[in-house]
Amino acid sequence: MKLPIRSKLAGILSVAVMAGGLAAGLSSGAPASANGGNSTIRCETGGVGTGGAVEFNLEARDGYISFPDGNTVYTWSYALAGAPYLQFPGPTLCVDEGDLVRVNLTNPPHGDNLSGGIPADFTSILFPGQTGVTATGGTAGLLTQEVDAGVPGDMVTYEFTASAPGTYLYESGTDQAVQVQMGLFGGLVVYPSAGRGFVYDGVNFDTENEFLLIFHEIDPGLHVGIELNSLAGLTGDAVLDGYDPVSRHNRYWTINGRSFPDVIAPNDTPVLPTQPYGGLVQINAGDPDGAYIQLPALVRYANAGLDNHPFHPHGNSLRIIAQDARPFPDEIEAYTETVAAGQTYDLLAEWNDVEAWQGTGAPIGVTLPALNNTMFKGGVTFYSGDADLGQQQQLPLDVTTFTTCGEYYFPWHSHALQEIQNFDEGFGGMLTLWRVDPPKEFDADAGQWLSPTACR
Amino acid sequence: MMSEPKSQYGRRSFLRNGAIASLAAGSGVAAGRGLISSAAAAGGPGFLGQATPLVDVVDPLVIPSIRLMTTDGHISAPGRRFSGPQPHPIYSFGFRDVDDQRLHAAGGELNKNPGDLVTKYRGKVIATSPTIVVLEGEEMAIVLTNLGFEGRPDLDDGHSLHWHGFRNATAVFDGVPETSVAVPPGRDLPYFYDLKTADEPGQTVGSAGTYMYHCHFEDVEHVQMGMTGVIFVEPRDMYFLPDGITPKPRVKIAYNDNSAGVDSSFAREFAILTNEIDPAPHDNLEALQEFVWSDYNPKYWTLNGRCYPDTVIPQITPIEQKAPVGEFLDMPLVPVTDDEKAEAEMYYQRNSSLIQVREGERVLLRLANLGYEIHSLDLVGVGEMRVIAHDASLLIGKAGDNDLTYTSRRIELGPGEARDAIFTVPAYDDLNAEVDTLAARMSPAKARKFNRYLLKSRAGDRLHNNGEVDPDDGPSYAKVSDTHGGMVTEIWVYPTLLDAPGLGQDGLPDQDSVNETFPTLVVPVGQV
Numbered sequence: 001m002k003l004p005i006r007s008k009l010a011g012i013l014s015v016a017v018m019a020g021g022l023a024a025g026l027s028s029g030a031p032a033s034a035n036g037g038n039s040t041i042r043c044e045t046g047g048v049g050t051g052g053a054v055e056f057n058l059e060a061r062d063g064y065i066s067f068p069d070g071n072t073v074y075t076w077s078y079a080l081a082g083a084p085y086l087q088f089p090g091p092t093l094c095v096d097e098g099d100l101v102r103v104n105l106t107n108p109p110h111g112d113n114l115s116g117g118i119p120a121d122f123t124s125i126l127f128p129g130q131t132g133v134t135a136t137g138g139t140a141g142l143l144t145q146e147v148d149a150g151v152p153g154d155m156v157t158y159e160f161t162a163s164a165p166g167t168y169l170y171e172s173g174t175d176q177a178v179q180v181q182m183g184l185f186g187g188l189v190v191y192p193s194a195g196r197g198f199v200y201d202g203v204n205f206d207t208e209n210e211f212l213l214i215f216h217e218i219d220p221g222l223h224v225g226i227e228l229n230s231l232a233g234l235t236g237d238a239v240l241d242g243y244d245p246v247s248r249h250n251r252y253w254t255i256n257g258r259s260f261p262d263v264i265a266p267n268d269t270p271v272l273p274t275q276p277y278g279g280l281v282q283i284n285a286g287d288p289d290g291a292y293i294q295l296p297a298l299v300r301y302a303n304a305g306l307d308n309h310p311f312h313p314h315g316n317s318l319r320i321i322a323q324d325a326r327p328f329p330d331e332i333e334a335y336t337e338t339v340a341a342g343q344t345y346d347l348l349a350e351w352n353d354v355e356a357w358q359g360t361g362a363p364i365g366v367t368l369p370a371l372n373n374t375m376f377k378g379g380v381t382f383y384s385g386d387a388d389l390g391q392q393q394q395l396p397l398d399v400t401t402f403t404t405c406g407e408y409y410f411p412w413h414s415h416a417l418q419e420i421q422n423f424d425e426g427f428g429g430m431l432t433l434w435r436v437d438p439p440k441e442f443d444a445d446a447g448q449w450l451s452p453t454a455c456r
Numbered sequence: 457m458m459s460e461p462k463s464q465y466g467r468r469s470f471l472r473n474g475a476i477a478s479l480a481a482g483s484g485v486a487a488g489r490g491l492i493s494s495a496a497a498a499g500g501p502g503f504l505g506q507a508t509p510l511v512d513v514v515d516p517l518v519i520p521s522i523r524l525m526t527t528d529g530h531i532s533a534p535g536r537r538f539s540g541p542q543p544h545p546i547y548s549f550g551f552r553d554v555d556d557q558r559l560h561a562a563g564g565e566l567n568k569n570p571g572d573l574v575t576k577y578r579g580k581v582i583a584t585s586p587t588i589v590v591l592e593g594e595e596m597a598i599v600l601t602n603l604g605f606e607g608r609p610d611l612d613d614g615h616s617l618h619w620h621g622f623r624n625a626t627a628v629f630d631g632v633p634e635t636s637v638a639v640p641p642g643r644d645l646p647y648f649y650d651l652k653t654a655d656e657p658g659q660t661v662g663s664a665g666t667y668m669y670h671c672h673f674e675d676v677e678h679v680q681m682g683m684t685g686v687i688f689v690e691p692r693d694m695y696f697l698p699d700g701i702t703p704k705p706r707v708k709i710a711y712n713d714n715s716a717g718v719d720s721s722f723a724r725e726f727a728i729l730t731n732e733i734d735p736a737p738h739d740n741l742e743a744l745q746e747f748v749w750s751d752y753n754p755k756y757w758t759l760n761g762r763c764y765p766d767t768v769i770p771q772i773t774p775i776e777q778k779a780p781v782g783e784f785l786d787m788p789l790v791p792v793t794d795d796e797k798a799e800a801e802m803y804y805q806r807n808s809s810l811i812q813v814r815e816g817e818r819v820l821l822r823l824a825n826l827g828y829e830i831h832s833l834d835l836v837g838v839g840e841m842r843v844i845a846h847d848a849s850l851l852i853g854k855a856g857d858n859d860l861t862y863t864s865r866r867i868e869l870g871p872g873e874a875r876d877a878i879f880t881v882p883a884y885d886d887l888n889a890e891v892d893t894l895a896a897r898m899s900p901a902k903a904r905k906f907n908r909y910l911l912k913s914r915a916g917d918r919l920h921n922n923g924e925v926d927p928d929d930g931p932s933y934a935k936v937s938d939t940h941g942g943m944v945t946e947i948w949v950y951p952t953l954l955d956a957p958g959l960g961q962d963g964l965p966d967q968d969s970v971n972e973t974f975p976t977l978v979v980p981v982g983q984v
Contacts, residue, residue, distance in 0.1 A: 251750045288658065308830060310870035314632065316624050317847065319854070330853030330860060333661075334846055335621035338830060338870030354624045354658035355650055365519045366597050366646035368628070374637035374645065375614035377673070382635040387628040408627035409635040415872030416828040417676040418752040426674055426749070427634055436627075 038266035039278030041212040041300070043094030043189070044080065046101075053102040053159065054095050060107040060123045060147070060172075060184060061086035062230070063114055065274050067252055067259050069422045073220050074227035076118045076182040077257075077274075081106065085115060085274045088257040089214050089304060090186025092277070093170070095162045097193045103158045103170075107147045113230055121236040122146040123184065125158055126173035128342065129325050133160040143173040149235070165192035165200055166325025167212070167300040167344040177245040181222065183257075185304040187212050190325070199298050199346050200327045209283050209297035215339065215430060216257065216305045217250040217419070248306070253419040253430035255279040260413075260420070260431040279432040281412060284451055285389060286352035287439040292449050294440065296348035303339040309419065312336040315410035315434055319348040336415055351408075351436045358389040358438055372396050382409035382433065390438035390452065405454035410434040514597045514646050521597040521646065522588065523566060524551040525573060526615040526639075526671070528605040529581030531682065532801040533733065533756050533763050534921040534941060537930040539797060546735055547607060547742035548804075549681035550583035551600075551617075551671070555774035555979070564776070570601045570642055579606025582804050584761035585669070585685030587727045587970055592663045592692040592712075593653045593700075597646040604641035607742060613673060614638030615683070617647045620668040620826075620872065621848055624658075625649065631672045638673045653692050654712065655700070661856075664691035664711050665848025666727070666822040666874045676749045680737060682761065684826040686727040688970075689848070691720075710820055710876055711845065716852035716859045720844055722820035722878055724967040726811050728911075730869060730943065731758045732827040735922070752828060757918040757943035760807035760971075764912075764919075764944035765934035769799055770894065770973035772806035775981055782968055783975035785898050795893070797931035799977055809945035810973050811911065814952050814964050815884040821911075822970075823867055824874040831943065832914040833867045838879055838947060840865055845876035866914065882909075884951040886959055892948070895962065898975045902962045906948035913943035 049055030061079045063086040066072045078090030081104075095101050105125050108117040124146040127133050135145035138156035145156045172184035189212065194201045222243055229239045255263045256277035263279040265272060283297045299318070303309055317335045321327060323345055331348075339345060364387065371385060376399040384403040385393030391406040403409075413420050413431035422428035440449040450456065514521040530545035532538055538545045554565040554573070565573070590596050600617050616638045618631035628636050629647045639645045654662040671683035693712040697704050710720035732754030737747035759767045770785070778784055791800040813819050821841070825831055835841055844861045845851060851860035867875050889905035896902060913919060921941035934940075950956070956963035964974060 249750070286658075308870070310830070310872050312620075312872040314618070314625065314630050315627075317621065317849065330855075330858045332846060332851065332853075332860065333849035334873075335667075336847060336870060336872035338873065352624050352658050354652060354656070355626065357626050364648055365595055366514050366521075366648045369643060369645055371637070373640070373643050375633065375640040377614065377633040377638060381637075383627065383637060387626065389626075410625075410627065410630060411632050411635060411672075415826075415870070417679055417871075418749045418828055421676060421749045423750055424746070424748040426676055433635070 039211070039264070039280040039282065040208070041094075041189070041210045042092060042267050042277060044091040045094055049102050051100060053100040055102040055104070056091070056093055057081035057104045057106075058090065058125070059083075060105065060118045062110070062116060062118045063274050065257060066272065067422055068262050068428055069425055071220060071423070073218055073223050073252070074113060074230070075223060076120075076179065076184050078184065078186055087276050088183050088274055089216070089277070090170070090184070092187040092189065092212060094189045094191070096191050096196075097162055097165045099162045101160055101162050104155055105147055105158065106153070106155045107149050109152075110149070110230075110235060113227065117149065119230045119235040119239045120175065120179065121149050122174050123179060124156060124173040125170050127158065127160060127168065127170050127188065129164075129166075129168045130160045131163060133158055141174055146174050162190040164325060165190045166322055167302055167346055168325055169214075169302050169304055169342065169344065171304065178240060178243060180304070181219075181245070181248070181306060182226070183216070185214075185216070187214050187300075187302050189300065199321060203321055203327075204295060205298035205348060206283075206295040210300075211279070211281050211297065212277075212300045212302065213255050213279055213432065214257070215301070215303045215309050215311075216254045217307055218252040218254065219248045219250050220252065222248060250307070250419075251423045253414060253421075255430055255432050259422050260428045263432045280435060281349065281432060282435040282437070283349065283351065284437045285358065285439045286350055288353045288356060288358065292440055292442070294350070296350040299347045299349050301337075301339050301345040301347065303341055303343050306341050308338050308340045309430060310336050310338040310415045311413070312415040313349070313410065313412040313434055315408070315436065316349070316351050320345060321348060322346040349434075351434075353389060353439070357387070359391065389436070405437065405452055407438070407455060408436040410436065514599060519595050519597050519648070520590070521599055522553060523599045523601055523644075524553060524585065524617070525577050525601045525603050526551055526683070527578045527581055527603040528607050529579050529804055531581070531583050531761065531805050532766070534766070534930055534932065535924060536735070536922075538801055540930050546733065547738045548581050548583045549605075549671075549678055549683050550581040551585040551683055551685060552577065552580070552582035553586050556776035570603065570644055573601065574603050578603040580804065581682065582806055583682030583684075584729055584731070584805070584807055585683065587685060587807060588669070588687040589690060589970060590651055590687065591690050591695065592651050595648065595650045597648045598669070599644050599646045600639050601644040602639045602641045608744075610744075612641060613678075614640050615671050615678065616673050618670055618672040619647070619649050620670060621874065622649055622667060623663070633673050651689050653700070661849065662691065662712055663689045665689055665845055665850070666824060666876055667848050668729070668824050668826055668872070668874065670826055677737065677741075677747075679826060680734065680752070680828070681741070684729060684731060686729050686822065686824050688727060688822055711850040714850060714852050715857040718844055718850060718852055718859055718861055720820075720850070720876075720878070721818060723817040724813055725820040725822060725970050726809070727822040727824070727970050728759050728809050728945070729761070729807075730823070730825045730827055730831045730833075731761065732756065732829055733758060754827070754829065755922040757913060759809040759943055759945050761805045762802065762807075762809065763921045764941050765932050765938065766798065766802060766805070767809040767945040768933055769802050769808060770810060770975060770977050771808040771971055772802060772977045772979060774979045778978055779968065782972065783898060783965065784978045785894075785975040787977045787979055789980055794931055795897070795933060798933050801931055803979065808971055808973050811945065811947040812906070812950070812964060812974055813881045813947065814950050815881050816952060817881045818878055819881060821877045821879070822874070823869055823877065825869040825871050828871055830871065831869045831918075833869065833943075834912055834914050835865060835879060836910040836912060838882055838909050841867065841877040841879045843867070843875055843877045847874050881949055884949055884955070886951070894975060904950060904961050904964065905959070906950050909947040909949065910940075911945050911947060912940070918943045
């Protein structure tokens with residue numbers, strides 16, 4: 001009982017085509033990933049600071065993000081210093097175990113709600129899970145040193161040694177009920193001493209297939225209140241007039257700051273300038289013949305929201321390696337894992353063609369009805385028309401498919417199903433897709449294993 | 457009746473390798489085994505049950521299959537009853553099986569065309585859906601037949617079936633209409649899955665464990681409207697020696713033998729699905745109104761689709777599915793007593809959560825959550841549970857030799873998650889026992905007593921029915937003094953069979969099917 005989704009998905013079509021185009025454009029220098037690196041984790045690696053520190057310069061910024069139903073929402077988040085816009089969530093900081101990490105935070109003058117600092121008197125950063133964090137400069141706050149908007153150029157420098165590998169968040173440590181909800185958070189990844197192909201020492205993964213999914217929720221009503229106050233020239237406590245965290249009533253649920261279907265648009269899609277991180281999980285099926293040994297993909301969950309989210313992949317169970325950047329003594333398999341607010345998980349993902357679906361069209365013992373005796377919702381589909389992996393079939397006249405090489409798509413979503421809505425519109429919200437391409441093939445010209453040509 | 461095991465290789469692989477001959481015979485295996493866990497069809501002594509032809513889409517000699525019909529109807533909750541001065545049951549959607557699962561030639565309904573089923577079943581929803589029991593090593597199919605809506609003939613909603621949690625599942629049978637296909641009204645589609653064993657190629661673990669199934673078409677609406685069910689896979693070691701060929705006496709275990717030494721054996725098992733109900737979208741749908749799903753705000757909390765005290769009303773099965781063994785009590789055509797009136801309210805909510813056990817037994821709880829809230833369930837007074845599996849995965853680590861099972865008094869269950877937990881029943885205490893009026897109704901000669909314990913939500917606000925705990929609110933099993941509603945069920949502990957005669961009691965029979973109650977209520981002929 002919902003409106004047709006044709007118009008909404010038509011938007012994805014352009015995005016999907018864009019993904020293909022970018023993948024082709026990147027193929028020369030990029031890793032030979034089916035993904036073309038398009039929605040894999042996009043690391044900010046920082047500069048080299050004094051004392052050999054890995055140094056990041058972050059600014060607290062305000063601006064707008066957009067949602068698939070056409071709404072735009074005023075938010076606060078972080079950006080690399082000098083960037084044209086805020087990015088939501090903040091830049092993903094990637095460091096190596098043992099690194100001295102230095103983050104310099106400033107809050108530029110608040111402007112016109114588009115590219116300035118945030119209209120709060122103070123802001124700061126916490127690094128949950130890190131030990132020995134020092135903060136210098138600024139003003140003493142409740143939890144850490146804070147940047148004072150009343151002091152031009154005020155800066156706080158946070159330093160710590162990345163002592164334990166894993167997936168972390170960083171977030172505002174000031175007026176958290178407001179500032180974290182407004183979007184002041186980001187991801188932080190510490191790679192183990194074994195190297196960047198490992199999630200922890202002894203646990204390696206396919207470096208072409210590393211994904212970071214950051215969860216969050218938004219009550220646009222709270223944001224509108226602050227937006228209007230800000231546009232009226234209010235700052236500091238006055239900008240929060242009317243803001244009641246207890247009345248929070250979420251309408252949007254996000255992965256990497258985007259709601260589905262925007263989630264599956266690639267990294268840096270120009271149509272979402274303030275939401276640069278994609279969330280499509282794209283892998284190749286395991287090779288059934290075993291000629292090419294493919295490592296599992298690594299998926300990092302980080303829940304920056306205020307609610308717990310039960311996250312469920314279709315297609316296969318996952319292997320949980322660690323929680324809150326601390327490895328479990330052994331793997332636990334799960335088909336749904338509830339990620340608590342503030343919690344992170346590291347999981348290994350793979351899909352193996354155990355049933356020999358690929359290519360042959362071998363009968364499956366049941367007779368599928370003709371496609372015109374089935375229903376395609378809204379006239380567009382992520383189904384190829386063929387049950388077998390790597391095959392495409394002609395679809396009914398009024399149906400358009402997004403598949404290009406007979407790949408499979410599996411939803412991967414919050415199972416609190418009211419969270420996979422965009423306000424009141426289904427197949428949205430905290431949902432992404434798991435794209436499974438046919439197994440890699442050995443490309444003699446390139447001298448390496450590559451995704452089938454039609455998938456690239 | 458013991459069947460042959462499936463070949464080590466999947467049939468599809470076989471066909472690819474050109475070995476077509478003799479397959480039908482080889483995998484005819486479990487065709488004699490029904491999938492629905494009614495008192496009749498579940499794996500009772502000797503695999504009694506019926507094949508399900510559905511010859512149009514599935515060859516029953518190759519693949520055991522069941523037909524589930526999707527439709528709408530009403531369900532009952534305290535304050536929202538079929539009977540009483542102001543009848544106002546809750547509009548719902550659901551899957552249901554046919555009443556008569558015998559072969560067509562014998563008068564059954566299994567291979568009728570969808571059109572033949574509409575008159576009898578459209579508008580007669582059953583929610584939650586039947587618990588489906590399948591055997592590891594078999595290929596299987598659930599044929600989904602969309603009967604349309606009686607109450608909303610203007611809606612052309614499709615339906616689908618999602619195999620929730622099954623490993624290496626394929627897209628076309630994933631049941632998500634945006635990434636595969638859906639079933640339009642008046643059509644059907646067989647949803648196939650191959651329940652592989654651990655020793656088949658590409659496998660590291662077998663398929664045994666507790667899963668779910670639900671509709672994924674307009675998922676937030678159809679799932680909340682009631683299209684949810686439990687499906688679980690019995691381990692192959694339960695039926696065959698390690699060679700995979702030699703039959704062995706059926707020993708109840710939840711998972712295959714494992715080098716970690718985890719004991720998954722049990723005497724009785726109960727599948728319990730947690731849900732919530734927000735009446736607003738149900739009422740809006742019936743009144744042709746939209747609902748804004750981000751306003752979801754439940755008022756009822758259910759176990760197997762029922763609120764306490766309805767949760768303890770016995771299991772209900774159609775008379776055609778009545779097994780040759782077991783205790784049965786006919787549902788009266790015209791209910792007279794309060795208990796009978798309460799039972800009649802449950803015509804369309806057939807899954808009981810009543811847990812009847814004998815002292816000292818190991819009892820397996822298969823807990824699954826298809827609500828949208830996280831639930832925390834307490835086992836009050838019974839002691840501890842051993843949680844042996846999460847999400848159909850025995851807790852034995854990557855190499856399978858690490859016992860990661862744990863003891864808990866509480867199960868925390870997120871939406872879409874499942875847990876398998878085993879508890880040992882405490883000793884029977886005759887001094888504080890209550891008389892089993894159910895057994896007495898079945899036969900005045902059946903003297904039975906039990907001790908009562910609770911399995912319930914920890915959250916006090918979920919122990920209400922739309923804000924009420926008044927047992928006088930319509931026909932009810934509740935005692936006058938009862939102050940519970942919502943997400944609660946009871947555990948009735950009886951003495952051992954050995955002790956029962958000494959205590960002047962008729963003993964509690966062994967369990968033949970999941971969630972079996974003593975007695976089971978039988979829907980009379982002509983009632984659906």
